[in-house]
Amino acid sequence: MILLFPTHIRAQVQRTIPSTCITPDLAKTFKWVGQQPTDPNIVALQQPPATVVVEYDAWASANLTGYVSALLLKQVMGVNVKLMEYPGSRNTYVRNADGTVHVNVEVWPASKFALYNKYVRQDQTVEDLGLLGYFSKISWYINTNIADANPTLIFDSWRSFQQPAVLNFFPAVGTTTRGRNADGSLLCTPDKYSFCNSEGYYVPPQCQGNLRSTCREYWHPDPSYSQGENEQRILSLGLKLVVVYIGLDRFEDIFAQCAQQSAYGCVGYWWKPEQIISAYRFTEVKLNPYTDLCYDKFDPANVNATNELTCDWTIELLHKIGNAKMRQWAPHVSNFFRLLTFREIDMTSMLADYATRGRKAEETACRWITANQAIWRPWIPTPPSNYIRFLDRLNTSEPLSIVVIILCIISYLVGIALIVLLQKYQASPSVKAQSPPFMTVILMGAIIITTSVAMEVAAPSSATCAARTWLLAIGLCTVLSSITLKTWRIFNVFGNRRMRVGNKLSTRRLMTMVGLLLALDAILLAIWTAISSPAEAVTEVSATTFTYSCGVASSDAATVLSILVIIYHAVLLVASVFLSYKIRNVASEFNESKYIGLATYNMTLACIIVIPVVFLPINFRAQFIIKCILILCATIGVMGLLVARPVIEAISAAASGTDPTATNFSGAGFGFGGFKSRGSSQASNKPIVSPTSVTGTINKSAQGIPKGSSVDDMHNGVRFGANFAMRSMSGIIRRWTECNMMLIGGNNPALTIGPVDSKTIEGKFYTALVYAKPLEAADKEKLPGCFFLRIDASTYLVQTTDAAEAEHWVNAITNAFAVVNASHSRGGGSGSASGGTTTVQSGGTRSVGVNSIPGLGTAAQGGGGGKKGGAKA
Ligand SMILES: NCCCC(=O)O
Numbered sequence: 001m002i003l004l005f006p007t008h009i010r011a012q013v014q015r016t017i018p019s020t021c022i023t024p025d026l027a028k029t030f031k032w033v034g035q036q037p038t039d040p041n042i043v044a045l046q047q048p049p050a051t052v053v054v055e056y057d058a059w060a061s062a063n064l065t066g067y068v069s070a071l072l073l074k075q076v077m078g079v080n081v082k083l084m085e086y087p088g089s090r091n092t093y094v095r096n097a098d099g100t101v102h103v104n105v106e107v108w109p110a111s112k113f114a115l116y117n118k119y120v121r122q123d124q125t126v127e128d129l130g131l132l133g134y135f136s137k138i139s140w141y142i143n144t145n146i147a148d149a150n151p152t153l154i155f156d157s158w159r160s161f162q163q164p165a166v167l168n169f170f171p172a173v174g175t176t177t178r179g180r181n182a183d184g185s186l187l188c189t190p191d192k193y194s195f196c197n198s199e200g201y202y203v204p205p206q207c208q209g210n211l212r213s214t215c216r217e218y219w220h221p222d223p224s225y226s227q228g229e230n231e232q233r234i235l236s237l238g239l240k241l242v243v244v245y246i247g248l249d250r251f252e253d254i255f256a257q258c259a260q261q262s263a264y265g266c267v268g269y270w271w272k273p274e275q276i277i278s279a280y281r282f283t284e285v286k287l288n289p290y291t292d293l294c295y296d297k298f299d300p301a302n303v304n305a306t307n308e309l310t311c312d313w314t315i316e317l318l319h320k321i322g323n324a325k326m327r328q329w330a331p332h333v334s335n336f337f338r339l340l341t342f343r344e345i346d347m348t349s350m351l352a353d354y355a356t357r358g359r360k361a362e363e364t365a366c367r368w369i370t371a372n373q374a375i376w377r378p379w380i381p382t383p384p385s386n387y388i389r390f391l392d393r394l395n396t397s398e399p400l401s402i403v404v405i406i407l408c409i410i411s412y413l414v415g416i417a418l419i420v421l422l423q424k425y426q427a428s429p430s431v432k433a434q435s436p437p438f439m440t441v442i443l444m445g446a447i448i449i450t451t452s453v454a455m456e457v458a459a460p461s462s463a464t465c466a467a468r469t470w471l472l473a474i475g476l477c478t479v480l481s482s483i484t485l486k487t488w489r490i491f492n493v494f495g496n497r498r499m500r501v502g503n504k505l506s507t508r509r510l511m512t513m514v515g516l517l518l519a520l521d522a523i524l525l526a527i528w529t530a531i532s533s534p535a536e537a538v539t540e541v542s543a544t545t546f547t548y549s550c551g552v553a554s555s556d557a558a559t560v561l562s563i564l565v566i567i568y569h570a571v572l573l574v575a576s577v578f579l580s581y582k583i584r585n586v587a588s589e590f591n592e593s594k595y596i597g598l599a600t601y602n603m604t605l606a607c608i609i610v611i612p613v614v615f616l617p618i619n620f621r622a623q624f625i626i627k628c629i630l631i632l633c634a635t636i637g638v639m640g641l642l643v644a645r646p647v648i649e650a651i652s653a654a655a656s657g658t659d660p661t662a663t664n665f666s667g668a669g670f671g672f673g674g675f676k677s678r679g680s681s682q683a684s685n686k687p688i689v690s691p692t693s694v695t696g697t698i699n700k701s702a703q704g705i706p707k708g709s710s711v712d713d714m715h716n717g718v719r720f721g722a723n724f725a726m727r728s729m730s731g732i733i734r735r736w737t738e739c740n741m742m743l744i745g746g747n748n749p750a751l752t753i754g755p756v757d758s759k760t761i762e763g764k765f766y767t768a769l770v771y772a773k774p775l776e777a778a779d780k781e782k783l784p785g786c787f788f789l790r791i792d793a794s795t796y797l798v799q800t801t802d803a804a805e806a807e808h809w810v811n812a813i814t815n816a817f818a819v820v821n822a823s824h825s826r827g828g829g830s831g832s833a834s835g836g837t838t839t840v841q842s843g844g845t846r847s848v849g850v851n852s853i854p855g856l857g858t859a860a861q862g863g864g865g866g867k868k869g870g871a872k873a
Helices: 024-028 060-075 092-098 110-122 144-149 158-162 209-214 229-237 248-259 275-279 292-296 331-339 344-356 361-371 373-379 399-424 436-455 462-495 507-532 556-582 593-615 620-656 672-678 691-702 777-782 803-827 829-836
Strands: 013-015 042-044 051-057 080-086 103-107 126-143 216-220 241-245 267-272 282-284 315-323 388-391 535-540 545-551 710-713 718-728 737-744 750-755 763-766 770-774 786-791 794-799 837-840
Touching: 013 060, 051 060, 051 092, 060 080, 060 103, 060 126, 060 331, 060 344, 060 361, 060 373, 092 103, 092 110, 092 126, 092 315, 103 126, 103 331, 110 126, 126 144, 126 248, 126 331, 126 344, 144 282, 158 229, 216 229, 216 248, 229 241, 248 267, 248 275, 267 275, 275 344, 315 331, 331 373, 344 361, 361 373, 399 436, 399 620, 436 462, 436 507, 436 620, 462 507, 462 535, 462 545, 462 556, 462 593, 462 620, 507 556, 556 593, 593 620, 710 803, 718 803, 737 803, 750 803, 770 803, 786 803, 794 803
Parallel strands: 051 080, 051 103, 216 241, 216 267, 388 545
Antiparallel strands: 013 080, 042 388, 103 315, 126 267, 126 282, 126 315, 535 545, 710 718, 718 737, 718 794, 737 750, 750 763, 763 837, 770 786, 786 794
16 A cells, blocks of 8 residues: 655644643642752752653644643653644654654544554554543444434435535535645645545536536545545445535634534534534434445555545554654653553543633643642653752862862973063073063963863853863964974974975964964854753762763764864864974974974873863763863973973083073183183194093183184194083983093094083093084074084084184094094994993093983993094004
């Protein structure tokens, strides 16, 4: 059988459910509503869903059943009910299956077996919620008065409608106005019901053409009710009737009006139980008794002469149907509808009340509820044990919150202190080299992130939930975009050999880019906020406790937006990691790739842990502390590695007087600022090379040489530098150290570095793998007179008097070690580095050690002046 579902274009109506019927005191006894615990921490939560849509189809008994169930659900069980009246019943299975409605309280099954099989048995998208309790039957009725007024004629048999003498009492075709849909179209049109003609009538062959005037009107409220059955009966029984579809809204009045007079007859489709049948005088028309066999020959989709229907309707046992998933998401509502049953007397008494007391279904339903508590009381299920749950929320005075608040305060103080110190030391090379404007922006980002963590302590609400996400995202974007763009500039200036655009990447330009990235982030966040509507949401903690956490509307669009926001920040994070990796070998004062790498590693690790922790179903306190501590550690780490480190270097340099920008230096320290004013080099003592007392020797040789200057001893092939400043290019805090340097040329070259402070630290003697390199142009301006010295794998910055002096040393070292370095590279490569280094005792009295000159890296331990490994001394 083909199932046809005509489109219902008559609008459905939402009915208002009164809020006063059951007294609050009575409702409270069922323990679903009105539970007001004295402890303010106990909150009674209704189970989802917030809204259950109850359908009833537009006739009186269903209207009453709908109102009784809606009033009880709303007022006794606290469920939000939307009560919908539908004009046609046939699509109720589709509506229940797709969730447009959740329940239909009164379904007439006889004409819907095929639908039942499809949706309940096969698809299982609709659930049979059981019998409603009262019986029903559809019939043809005539007004009793016409039969009483004409006792010689028989009106109440189907055969009467083959008799012209009887038919003469009934309205001629076209007398009664046809019903229309809200859009003005006729109720029955051929596109929706194949049996109807374009005039909106069903006209059987025995009434077509000239025969039309011999036929009379048969009144039908709606073509979707018992679809095709009336039409096939008229055809199969050869009745002289044309079906007029009047519409349910007018049918009752027209039929009741007919019942109250005897001048004309009317025959139409109606049913019991129903109020007009009991309130007015109607007589059922006798049809052949119902048999299954009789209905087997009927096909509602094909009303024609090849099919047949000649018998009566069967008695129907009405039932309830509902959306199959309701059992999971609203078990208490599903249980209520399973238990809902009315006796015959309940419905007939309600219909009588409805007919006689103003036809207001909500009032009749309320009167019945008030008078029949004993009947409906068993329908109300007992609330589940977890219906009332304790609210367990994070308190600002509990230890976890206090720990987070203290960490936030520390983070704020570190951030603010660093901003102040940045201002103070902005001219110091170690600070200046890292671009103070970027460091300030990074600190501001860190402070914004800290604020987002502080918001975690505040109770969730629409405002705090949105603020947490906004602050975290904007803070992250500020930090990451600053790091990325700063690193990008270094990459382009020093690392990217193909694209030298360094000069174009001014700080102002890069700051504009940071602003653009932030603007894009803000746009993404604004769309995310509009679509996701962040707000507090109930989260189960246990069977008896719940908490409020931040949640978002669950929709595909919201998920996509959340993923986009995460991807946007992940891209910035990956970009900063990638660029810091790319510049890892750039030998520049600007290069802090190691620290950027460490900072981004911290942040990546925090994200890798925080994101799953936020989504995992773990205890909200554990979530809170893990999330806050990780974010704060990463934030403080970023401030420490990228800002505090150069600031501490600057403070340290200023304190020791080795800050090249310092205008004054203390007597104990070494001031590069004073170099240039110390005059020209002058020859003095000839250095004596002795492996056993190198430091003492070069320090003796340094006496009398102006600080920072060099002398060449051409006779011995020695170049001597006094009071240079040296600093490692690696290490967290890189301090300048004052030292003397002696380069010995010839077949066995050697570089001796001796600390000026020879009483407390030791010197070194290098015989191979010693390289020198000039600074990049950008560095030269900031660090005048400096060159890079690479010994094995460690790189140092050495500052001499001026650029010419630095260049001289670069050339001298490169030339002196050219042959030895080449043979080491060919032979053992850099692995032989330690073999080229001998640590010498200071003053011949001190023991040999590692890290003997702070800031100059680690030297292999050597004997008292002996050479080790592959060194070619
Ligand atoms: N009350 C009559 C309903 C008939 C039908 O649902 O088709």
